[in-house]
Amino acid sequence: HGTTPALRRMERVISGRVTGNDGPLPGASIVVKGTTVGTTTDTEGKYTLRAADKATTLVVSYIGYLPQEIAIGNRTTIDIVLQQDANTLSEMVVVGYGTQRKSDLTGSISSIKAADITQLPTQRVDQALQGRAAGVMVLNTDGAPGGNTTIRVRGMNSINGGNNALIVIDGLQGGNLNSLNPNDIENIEVLKDASATAIYGSQGANGVILITTKMGKKGKPMITYSYNIGVQNLRNKLDVMNAADFARTVNANIATQTGSGNIPVPMFTDAQIRDYEQTGGTDWQDVVYRTATLQNHQLSISGGTENLRYLVSGGYLDQQGILVNSSYKRFSLRANLNTDITKRVRFGLNWAGSKEAGNSPPFGDAGISFLGNAVNVAPRWAPTEPVYDANGNYSVHRPGYGASDTWNPLASAMEPYIDNNTIRNTLNGYLEFDLLKDLKLRITGGAIIQNLNNQRYYNLKTKEGVQYNGSGTVNTDLYTRYQNSNILTYDKTFGVHRLTATGVVEQQFQKSSGSGTQAKNFLVDQTGVFDLAGAGSVVNSSSASERVINSYLGRINYSYKDKYLLTASYRADGSSVFGKNNKWGYFPSASVAWNASEEEFIRNLNVISNLKVRASWGVTGNQAISPYGTLARISSGSNYPYNGNNTTDLGFYIASAANPDLKWESTTQTNLGLDVAVLRGRLTATVDYYHKTTKDLLLYRELPGYTGLANILSNIGSVENKGIELALGGDPLVGAFKWNTNFNVSANRNKVLDLGTATQISYKTTVGGYGVNKNFMYLAKGEPFGQMYGWQYEGVWKTGEAEQAARYGQLPGDPRYTDLNNDGVIDTKDIKAIGNAFPKFIFGWSNRMTYKAFELNFLIQGTKGNDIFNQGRIRLEGPGEGTSARLLDRWTPDNQDTDVPGFIDGLTRQQANLTNKVLIAGDQRLSRWVEDGSYIRLKTVTLSYNVPQALSEKVKLSRVRAYVSGTNLITLTTYSGYDPEVSSFNGNDAQIGVDFSNYPPARILTFGIDVSF
């Protein structure tokens, strides 16, 4: 087949290349004006088209760029450079259950483009969000590879319900960011105000993160491969003493034990100390932390024909942790496919599978005793102790000094066998019908299937293992989530009126079932958890739960002359988890916007390219409650050897009382926003002010102790969040040297308005053995989240203040506390707020600079005004056992200018015969351990080099990019722990901000290469 020679004579072939600001534009459309003759560019931006001889003009267009008309003349080769559309009016933004023109938005949405993520060697999507969107706080709560992050959009609404934003990946709710390959992401939208989130109703209160994955474009297959390799190191070591200093400090402390006529005997002889001076002793942090490697492979193939587009991508991440015996591996595979079945029917299918394997010795508050927690004990172990004993076994700490009750740090790190595996499969398909010209029906069905298989074994070289004669657990869990959404969209323009109406019927079903085995007393240590039949004691457990949500929702978008915009939505959610009497919740929203820049008088100013004023109001909800939470419950697990045998006997107890009235937590949010763009879009600004009130907060209403129940879940309580967000973007330099910069800063203030009958709810953010046995963090009416309570520490009594000190029964060198009520006694009446875990503001500043083939990206982000309770210091600075170098600065008669208490001679104290008025009995809820957690960090920096095309094409590669990148290279902070980004107790947001034995984050240096062909 083919055209006849006669016809061919009347045609000519035109070819060329379409480029934009950032290089070739694949998929740009080229049409001969006034005809249907046209084509699209291939992956390199190249096109070839046959045009009639008489054709005069080409029309070239590409989303986000200004369309251009080009006279053909006599040319057969036409290269076209498109200009970016300054106010990107035509840019489309993904919103809940649809897309919308950016210019039509009435809500508050932050967008993050793929380029911002893929320019960096990011391992995880949640980490990539940090610092890039105003109002979005990302806290890496620990630094373990594959570790946890907390993401908060505009503060925290809930106390017990969780404040995690809803993750929606390609329309499927309940996605997981961990398993997602950052390379697969096309863009991320963060929906922040109620106008944007209310469409998600009972799941929208904490903001919604919409992720769209990449799709192939029409053209020949494009293959990209990228590889990077990194080295990671401990960013910052705790400042501990060397062996000689430590030995002298221990001796100095012992020397003060002269009470009751005791004659102290030094622990170390002078000869031993001289010896330590020579050898330096053991640096335990060097023993358990290492230089760790990281490797990341990415391969993707994408392309498309007239009717079919596809993308297949795979990734493999292999990250060692800086703590020995820790690592994280992720295999991911994705296949996205969509096809036009007929002109009016389209079909799409996304499948993503991942397998994650993570292991780390326990850290933080990880369910085992801190005595065998490597992160905890490494800095605390005496530098005078060797790693191994004379027989080559792990050494045991000598008794009588130091952290002698704790386990060998290296054994604690190396010997636990921890193997956590998660397999996730996400399947998501749709069929879309054009029912009428303006009416579309989209039927989607999706499933998330997640399988967890975790095994741990503590062998006879670990503390846990020795205690239980081998101790192992096996946990498996199967979680499935199904979603069916049926979306009807009507989209019509009537002259100056444009209307989009969306109606959705949706059902979601989740099911989770798990089982666990705890085994002890293993006859054979080597087989451990792999031979449970060999365990003397096995306790099995299992659980199952289901959750159903049925929803009906609708939305109308209306615009008049593109100037006046209105969005209104309404959602009704019925959920199984709520009380019999309150199964259904209703979530309305409304918003308006004025595109002032569309008005003649502003357009005529020729200064402002975009000016939009937005206002929105709406109600969103939080499911906040686990399945069956409204029912009274008999629970198992309160076992006790009632019969007196070696096995324990089953114990079943009444765990909770019923509350059939429980319902949603609901958040009412108002938002005022302003978008401005000037200098033809080279400078943009977005400002938002929001105010959120959450009521019917699900709180555990305290019950009197005589009821035998601690509490009952009830809808009481209310919190408020309000804040300001500012995002500035600009292109300060657009010439040969280009500079694009984006800055955002946001401040959130929150307040507990009501706690029902309680005036405060308090939390014990600690474990035993740290002198913090009473609750430390409070939620109190009128106070913000994250308040820490304790005694104000004023340093130590100086020699000149002996008389004043004596009034409190103290000697110079003793700690000094604020006597709040001036009653001459330091007791519980002197407790006050001594810190707050939440920052006054957070900010991020990202930059992209290009010059010829070089590109420099960097992100600076930080927080200001948050406090951290550095709990680890309590024992690191404990007299007699502490290894902290701070103890060298302790008070002595010759060292008055310090806040480290002295070692006071026992006999001196006895003879002073003072009556102690500091009645806090070793309680460590002291401002002494509260530190400013503010920081500014060069989070990432990447320098890349794009090999010139002329060169790369010689080796048949269309694109080659090489780069070097750093993460956490520079951190400015006064915080003295491993890292200011830390939170050890994450049961709820009232307890954030405590640093206890948490896995320290690494500093990472990465080298990488990307190639396409």
Next chain:
Amino acid sequence: CKSLEENPASFVTPENFYTSKAQVEAAFASSMNNLWSAWDGYSYGFGPFVNDDQIYGGDLNISISQGDGLWKAHYEALLNLNNPISAIKKGNLRGVDDATVKQLLAQAKFLRAFNYFMLVRMFGGVPLLTEETPNTAQLQVPRAPAKEVYALIVSDLTEAAANLPKTWPAAQKARPTSAAAKGLLAKVYLTMATAPLNDVSYYQKAADMALQVMQEGTYSLVPKVEEVFSLANKYGPEMMFSFNSSDDDLATDPQIWAPGVMGGWGDFSANPIWERTYPAGPRKAAYLITEYNGVPYTKWPGNQAAYIRKYLNISTADFNSYRSTSNIPILRFADVLLIFAEAENMAKGAPTQAAVDAVNRVIDRANGNVANPARPRLTTALSKDAFDKAVIEERNLELCFEYDRWFDLVRKRMLKDVNPEWTANFSEDDYLFPIPEADLRMNSLLEQNPGYPTPARN
């Protein structure tokens, strides 16, 4: 669409539980577990009793939160006892014969009586919740007078003593026996005879009940004082009822009992003032740690105090592995002998030979059955008061660190005398713990004990 109704698969609600013997017994196990926790329970729970004269660290400044944790723990236990009693009475148990029903009720009542006995001695009158009390979560009740609480205790223990078996099969050896119920009842009667009820008519009842236990012969003294707390004797012949631990359910880490020189944490030690008056002899060596490797505690680095050996009769290997399977007694036969001696003397107005014999069995054992001038035998020549004092002192020595001394100090009104350094801190109000602040706040019907503040009500 799927239905929004919930049908939990992995648990049941209280309405459809307690339908079998095993389910009811699982509630009993839980009720003991409620009490046997390290924090706010009896496993590591000497904190609330630190103001006796034995535990180091007291000063008679009784904190406003003293006993809060135990209040909660006992009521949790009571919830898990009252509900099965109620279910049994409603006939929810299926396919169980009457004798078994009686025995189950008897166990529940023994346990319930024990819980109320602890509560009434710590707090005085308390809210008296029984199987008849509906809907606990919404409950606003006043405190019942102490007398009413004792009435329930006596009635529960009487029923328990009648229906509990004399012995249990070996596989259930730790369960309460009829003699344990009688022994506990003897202790209840003795307490009723002393402060605050001071109804001296109960002395005779206490003596009679104790004598029944002594004559019955189910329990006896462990011959050697060193072996009273050995693991082999955890469930008899002397132990009558205890907080139990096992290989599968370890007690709190043994390190809490041991001094730093032994590699322990030294959380609890003996008050040196008290320890210095403890007569030397085999019992002192068996119950206390006063030296380690020949070095007396006065020469130790760190805390210079004697420690408690009763709960450290475990192997070094177990100690180093943080494994303790020690039990803590709730009632043992030595206690019954001393209850008899005290009650008999007070009832008869002078020490009888039987009373003297009973206490001397304990003293002889303590001395290794040889004369010990530091702790001589008692005789009938003593006056009533002198004998009484000597028996209380013998309880002090024999039952030290067994949650007993505080209650002796309370019922004999001895607090002001035991430590001269604290006299200034003493007030009559110290004989009761404060009612927990949270309970007062949430229930305006509750009255605070004298000497403690009442919070704002809501």
